[in-house]
Amino acid sequence: MLDADTELMLRFQAGENACFDDLVGRFRQPLLGFVYRMVRDAAASEEIIQEAFLRVYLHRARYQPQAKFSTWLYRIANHLALNHIRDHRRDRMTESLDQAVQSGGGETVTREFADPAPSAEQAMVAQAVSGQRATRVRQAIEALPERQRAAVIMHKYQGLDYEEIGGAMKMSASATKSLLFRAYESLRGSLQDLL
Amino acid sequence: MKPQIPPHSDPLMKLLDEWQPQPEISATFDQQLHRRIAMAQSAPQASRWSGWLRAAMATMLLLIVGALLYFAPGRQARRNDAATQSAQLDPMVRDLQTLARDGDLLEHLDFLSATSNGQNSAPQERD
Numbered sequence: 001m002l003d004a005d006t007e008l009m010l011r012f013q014a015g016e017n018a019c020f021d022d023l024v025g026r027f028r029q030p031l032l033g034f035v036y037r038m039v040r041d042a043a044a045s046e047e048i049i050q051e052a053f054l055r056v057y058l059h060r061a062r063y064q065p066q067a068k069f070s071t072w073l074y075r076i077a078n079h080l081a082l083n084h085i086r087d088h089r090r091d092r093m094t095e096s097l098d099q100a101v102q103s104g105g106g107e108t109v110t111r112e113f114a115d116p117a118p119s120a121e122q123a124m125v126a127q128a129v130s131g132q133r134a135t136r137v138r139q140a141i142e143a144l145p146e147r148q149r150a151a152v153i154m155h156k157y158q159g160l161d162y163e164e165i166g167g168a169m170k171m172s173a174s175a176t177k178s179l180l181f182r183a184y185e186s187l188r189g190s191l192q193d194l195l
Numbered sequence: 196m197k198p199q200i201p202p203h204s205d206p207l208m209k210l211l212d213e214w215q216p217q218p219e220i221s222a223t224f225d226q227q228l229h230r231r232i233a234m235a236q237s238a239p240q241a242s243r244w245s246g247w248l249r250a251a252m253a254t255m256l257l258l259i260v261g262a263l264l265y266f267a268p269g270r271q272a273r274r275n276d277a278a279t280q281s282a283q284l285d286p287m288v289r290d291l292q293t294l295a296r297d298g299d300l301l302e303h304l305d306f307l308s309a310t311s312n313g314q315n316s317a318p319q320e321r322d
Contacts, residue, residue, distance in 0.1 A: 024225065024228065029219075029220055032220055036216060042218045046221060046224060050231055054228070054231050058232075134213045137211055137213055138214050141214070156208070156211050177200065181200060184207060188207050
C-alpha cells in the first residue's frame with residue numbers, strides 16, 4: 001500500500017497541481033531542518049529546498065512509486081546540500097581564518113554560522129544557558145565525513161529509517177546501518193567528556 | 196562485530212537531542228518557489244529561440260571565415276604562383292614522358308634489330 005505522500009505525488013504526476021502545494025506544505029519545514037543542519041546557512045538552506053521542489057516539479061514524470069516520495073525528495077535535497085558544501089568549503093575556510101585573525105589568533109572564536117539570531121545579546125544569553133553543549137554537539141556532527149553527517153542527520157533528527165536513508169544516499173540498508181554505526185562511534189569518541 | 200545503532204535511551208542520543216536549531220521557513224517561500232517554477236517553465240521556450248539564433252550565427256560566422264580564407268589576397272597569390280609553376284613544369288614533365296617512351300622504344304628497337312638480323316642471316320644460310 002502506498003503512503004499518503006507517494007499518493008499525492010502520483011496524483012500530481014497525473015495532473016493535479018494542487019497536490020504539489022500539499023507536498024511542499026508537508027515537507028518544507030522538515031526539509032529545512034535537514035538542509036540547515038547540513039549547510040548551516042538559513043538563506044542557502046531555503047535556496048536549496050526551493051531548488052529541490054523545483055526539480056520535483058519539473059521532473060515529476062521521472063518519479064517511480066517504487067521509492068517513497070520522501071526518499072526521492074531527501075535524495076535530491078541531500079545531493080544539492082552536498083554540492084553546496086563542496087562549492088562553499090573554501091569560503092568557510094577563509095571565514096574561519098578571518099575569525100582567528102580577528103581574535104588575535106590565540107583564541108578560537110565559535111560563531112553560529114548565519115544562525116537566525118534576532119540579536120547578539122539574545123544569542124549570548126542563550127549560549128550561556130544551554131548553548132555550550134549544543135555547540136559541542138554541532139561541532140562534532142560537522143566534523144563527521146559528509147556521508148556520515150548526512151546519515152546521522154536523517155536518522156537522528158529527521159527520523160528516517162535505514163531503508164529511506166539508504167534510498168536517499170543510494171546505498172543498501174545494511175551499508176547504511178554500518179555507516180551510521182561508524183558515525184555514532186565517532187561521535188561517542190569526540191563527545192566522551194559530555195557523556 | 197555486528198553494528199549496533201545506539202537506542203534512543205542511550206546517553207549519546209540524549210546528548211545529540213540538545214542540538215535543536217529551529218530555522219523557520221520565510222513567509223515568502225511559497226511565492227518565491229512559484230516564481231521560480233514559472234521562470235523555469237518559460238525558460239525552455241526562450242532557450243529554444245536562443246538556440247536557433249546561436250546556430251544561425253555560428254553558420255554565418257563559418258561562412259564568413261571560409262570566404263575570407265578562400266579569397267584572402269595571400270592565398271590568391273599563392274594559387275596564381277602554383278598555377279604558373281605548374282605551367283612551367285608542364286613542358287618538363289612532357290619531356291620526361293617522351294624520354295621514357297623513347298627509352299621503351301629503344302629497348303624494342305634492340306629487339307627488332309636483333310630479330311631483323313636473324314631474319315637477314317637465315318636466307319643467307321639457306322643460300
